Amino acid sequence: MLAAHHCLYISEIAQQIVEELASEHERHALSQLARTCKALNEVAVPALWRELTSIAPLLRLFPQNAWIEVPCASGGSILQLQSLRPLDWTRFDHYAQHVRVLNWRERTDVSPLTLSVLPVHRQAIGRPLLPELRELVWRETRPAYFSFVYHLFTPTIRRLRIVACEYDLEDDAMVTLLDRASATCTGVELLEICSDDLGDDMPTCNSAVGNALTRFLRSQSNLTQFCGEVYLPADCVRTLAELPKLELLELFVQHAEMHALAAAAAQLSPKQSWFSSLRTLSLNVHQLDRDTEVLLGAIQSQSLTEFFILSHCHPDTATLHQHLEVASRAPYRRSLISVQMEFERQPWEMDRPPVAIGPALKPLYALPQMQYVIINAYALVVDAPAIRDIANAWPALKVLSVVSFNPPHQLDGCLSLSDLVPIALKCPGLLVLEVHLNAMAVPNQQTTDRLLPGPSRSQMKSLTAFDAPINEPKRVADFLKRMFPQLTEAEYRGAARFPYESQQMFQERWESVQDLLRGKPASV
Numbered sequence: 157m158l159a160a161h162h163c164l165y166i167s168e169i170a171q172q173i174v175e176e177l178a179s180e181h182e183r184h185a186l187s188q189l190a191r192t193c194k195a196l197n198e199v200a201v202p203a204l205w206r207e208l209t210s211i212a213p214l215l216r217l218f219p220q221n222a223w224i225e226v227p228c229a230s231g232g233s234i235l236q237l238q239s240l241r242p243l244d245w246t247r248f249d250h251y252a253q254h255v256r257v258l259n260w261r262e263r264t265d266v267s268p269l270t271l272s273v274l275p276v277h278r279q280a281i282g283r284p285l286l287p288e289l290r291e292l293v294w295r296e297t298r299p300a301y302f303s304f305v306y307h308l309f310t311p312t313i314r315r316l317r318i319v320a321c322e323y324d325l326e327d328d329a330m331v332t333l334l335d336r337a338s339a340t341c342t343g344v345e346l347l348e349i350c351s352d353d354l355g356d357d358m359p360t361c362n363s364a365v366g367n368a369l370t371r372f373l374r375s376q377s378n379l380t381q382f383c384g385e386v387y388l389p390a391d392c393v394r395t396l397a398e399l400p401k402l403e404l405l406e407l408f409v410q411h412a413e414m415h416a417l418a419a420a421a422a423q424l425s426p427k428q429s430w431f432s433s434l435r436t437l438s439l440n441v442h443q444l445d446r447d448t449e450v451l452l453g454a455i456q457s458q459s460l461t462e463f464f465i466l467s468h469c470h471p472d473t474a475t476l477h478q479h480l481e482v483a484s485r486a487p488y489r490r491s492l493i494s495v496q497m498e499f500e501r502q503p504w505e506m507d508r509p510p511v512a513i514g515p516a517l518k519p520l521y522a523l524p525q526m527q528y529v530i531i532n533a534y535a536l537v538v539d540a541p542a543i544r545d546i547a548n549a550w551p552a553l554k555v556l557s558v559v560s561f562n563p564p565h566q567l568d569g570c571l572s573l574s575d576l577v578p579i580a581l582k583c584p585g586l587l588v589l590e591v592h593l594n595a596m597a598v599p600n601q602q603t604t605d606r607l608l609p610g611p612s613r614s615q616m617k618s619l620t621a622f623d624a625p626i627n628e629p630k631r632v633a634d635f636l637k638r639m640f641p642q643l644t645e646a647e648y649r650g651a652a653r654f655p656y657e658s659q660q661m662f663q664e665r666w667e668s669v670q671d672l673l674r675g676k677p678a679s680v
Contacts, residue, residue, distance in 0.1 A: 205254035211285070212265045214255075215274075217247040228264070237270045240277045255286045258308065261295040261319070268300035275307040284310045295319035302329050309340040316341060317348040320359070320386070327365075334368035338375045346381040347373075360387040360410070370395050377401070380433075384408060390416035397430035397454075405431070406438040418447035421454035431455045434488075436462050443469035444479055453482045460486075462494030462528070470501040470534050473512045481519040493552075494528035495520065501534035501562075510535035513558050514542030521549035530557040538591065540575040547578035556583075557590035559622055570594040570623075573635055577607045580639040584613040593624040598631040608638055618645040623654065626665045633672035646670040 366389035373395040383406040390413045434457040648666035650659035
């Protein structure tokens with residue numbers, strides 16, 4: 157026997173080969189490997205059956221006289237069961253025990269009649285269809301198929317993902333689904349309720365579905381992650397807040413429900429703790445106001461590292477400042493390293509002044525551990541003093557993005573190239589910078605030597621210059637290279653500040669800057 161054959165008897169080597177072949181594109185090769193010998197079969201079969209997108213492969217394991225395959229006019233075929241005896245389940249059970257993930261998305265290869273009678277046959281044996289299932293992804297809107305999900309629930313499920321349309325969240329079937337899951341799946345660690353609607357309006361749980369979801373959440377003491385792309389009622393959010401192990405939360409809350417949440421948070425007793433283990437928060441709200449302040453202040457976790465807030469209304473500078481003031485004094489003030497905020501603007505807010513980034517961010521300057529600060533708004537301004545303060549406050553900064561969707565048309569107050577020097581000197585670990593920039597004026601050699609007297613330690617790799625006019629690509633590239641020796645990405649993005657022809661010209665000149673930074677001849 158060759159030495160290579162002996163290697164296959166080492167379980168770690170065989171397992172590594174199987175894992176390499178376990179991708180979707182290599183399943184045929186994995187199937188062939190499983191047929192070579194008993195030793196490799198024992199390793200390959202669990203990987204081959206680990207993840208399914210349909211139960212049709214399992215149904216084909218029944219004796220040939222137990223099922224038929226009916227051709228479809230649109231192509232493909234549909235499996236239909238004929239009759240089953242207890243002994244017919246032998247091969248089904250042998251392979252079903254290896255299924256860990258079922259990703260069901262409106263399958264058309266199994267008839268609804270089969271899905272309705274299959275559980276009836278199974279109940280006579282008293283075993284789940286997939287007894288070791290760990291993850292279930294359920295996307296099914298057809299009533300004839302929907303109830304099949306009830307028979308896939310097992311106590312072993314740890315990750316449950318439900319992809320729902322808006323009418324699903326108003327349907328009694330969803331209530332039944334959640335109640336069945338509450339009774340059976342008591343060890344869920346991740347729950348996702350995703351929206352399959354393509355419109356701008358986020359679906360909302362009606363009261364019956366909201367109550368059922370609340371009951372489900374109360375049965376899940378081990379839940380660590382909840383992602384909900386639906387507007388949740390306040391009771392659901394309160395239940396999530398009380399879960400002892402919740403670490404990641406993605407939340408959509410309407411204005412009235414946020415008000416109810418804030419009222420509940422204000423009445424918490426000293427013995428009550430909300431979000432005690434939270435590490436990541438993503439919050440989608442109508443607007444920033446006193447209620448959202450209260451919610452941020454009610455988070456009791458001392459390990460929250462990042463939060464993202466999307467507001468559909470544009471705040472003023474004072475409101476943003478106040479929210480960050482709450483965060484800077486919260487129990488998580490020492491663990492917080494990432495703040496991302498995005499602000500849209502409604503038609504009636506067009507005359508509201510832009511957010512002044514310097515005064516707004518001032519409370520966070522007390523947190524020197526900040527690494528990621530991303531503020532995208534309809535209208536904001538950032539000036540040289542704000543950049544100096546940021547550089548002095550956050551030496552560990554890795555990503556800084558302060559971008560306006562609709563910047564003021566005037567270039568007065570826009571950052572210049574020399575305004576970026578404090579970032580280069582004080583934030584050596586900064587990798588990504590996205591700002592509005594005016595690159596028309598380039599410091600001369602004497603000024604450059606004064607601003608940057610020694611070699612820069614900056615590790616920055618990527619600069620995105622928004623609405624950045626530029627005249628001399630070679631001089632700009634030389635100055636950027638002096639500030640940021642490792643810079644290789646210099647991208648221009650334009651909005652509505654300049655005419656289209658000017659934007660095209662600036663785009664080409666910034667492409668030349670990038671070529672020069674990479675050691676290539678300038679394209680312009």
